[in-house]
């Protein structure tokens with residue numbers, strides 16, 4: 001197994017352990033994090049990311065960041081693209097936090113995989 005495959009697999013395990021449903025979505029290279037009305041969390045990754053596991057790990061760790069940092073804490077009036085009160089700075093901050101969380105998580109996984117095996 002390559003390092004990128006391993007990092008992605010560990011991220012998928014984190015999702016599972018955190019009770020976040022994971023599924024591939026067709027015809028996309030994007031990710032999305034959703035919480036349904038029963039408070040169940042899901043992450044969908046575009047299946048085009050299967051061709052680039054490094055990018056897939058980047059997107060999955062970002063979506064996990066939304067789960068760990070933002071679950072039930074986002075003001076959808078300010079965040080949703082459909083909202084008339086959308087606040088670009090607020091949305092940017094949310095995305096930056098998820099990016100930073102994802103980068104830290106991937107770095108920690110790589111460190112463990114490279115040095116602690």
Ligand SMILES: [Zn+2]
Nearest residue numbers: 062066095098
């Ligand atoms: Zn995001």
